[in-house]
Amino acid sequence: MAFDPDSKLSELLAGGYHLNTRLQALLISRPLDRRGQEEAMAFSQELSRVFVASMSMLNSNAVAPEVRTGNTSGVSTPARISASREEGLIRKEITPSPHKDGYQWRKYGQKKIQNCNFSRYYFKCNRHRRCEAKKKVQQQDGGRGRLPPMFEVTYVNEHTCHELRASDDAAARMVSPWTTSRYHAVAGVVDTARGGDGGGLFDLLPHIIGGGCTEEKVSCLAAVVSGSVPSPPPPSGWPPAPEASASDPGASFVPPAASGRSASVADDGAMMMMMVDDTGFSWDPWWSFCPVEEAAGHQLVTNRNQHHGHMHMDDAGGLADAVWPEHTCGAWRRA
């Protein structure tokens, strides 16, 4: 496939602009609590990454791929950057901090490499199962003594987790008519509240999502409905940790903390979240609402090991509107 650096750069910058817009929306929407700050920091980190990638692309346009620029700051900024226009988009960095790149990675291999004193480590992006971004980390020989060790990090494939997350989010709004109408109802309330002083929100939302309406619920709903769910989400803090609602135990608003887990239900049982992807398997958490009657008395099926939460529902296309309730029921078994 041909690689067009100009359109890629344009795409990158457009993404950066979009990120900034969302960061601004986050900053003006409400006073920032700790989680808000984490979200803002995640956006900021993502923006930094966009800048670095953009500069990398500009550099690669100006110089031959193997001509690298130096950096002696000793911080997480890549000391040297090179970019390849080969298919698969390979990018190399020499850095003292190979793990601080704003993404979540899962190690999937380690190999002793010939003529290298250190093993090579293999990582995959852990933000979305279908994100094909990978990286290899190889500590360089000669980094001993007083000098900090340096690592060559080879990135393979661009992150697609942002788009995958966004499409998951979009799919969440296209589920069953029941769900869609509930989304719209919540959206209307949230929009109304945002347009005004927000004072009516706590009065209205309980009629939609049930009693025990907490700020936690409202902010999460607002995030979902307004599309400001971080994409990609920060490494931590989203979904909010269960303890975030500890002050309101009656609400039991506990978002799924990990893949393969069932979600919880609001205290009247009107709302729940679960994790499904378009392959029919349960994976990263995303947010949706579902009539509790379909899930009551059921339990999410999970397996152990890397493929936690494997639960094949059917081959009817995953998240198509009409089959959502069916999928939901297929994903649950009688307790």
Add this chain to the structure above:
DNA sequence: ACGATTTGACCCTA
């Protein structure tokens, strides 16, 4: 119990 990591085996390619 479950997510993350380790690590030997296997696969692919030059």
Add this chain to the structure above:
DNA sequence: TAGGGTCAAATCGT
């Protein structure tokens, strides 16, 4: 066939 890359069962950590 050797070496690099990936898989996946076993193990670890919380």
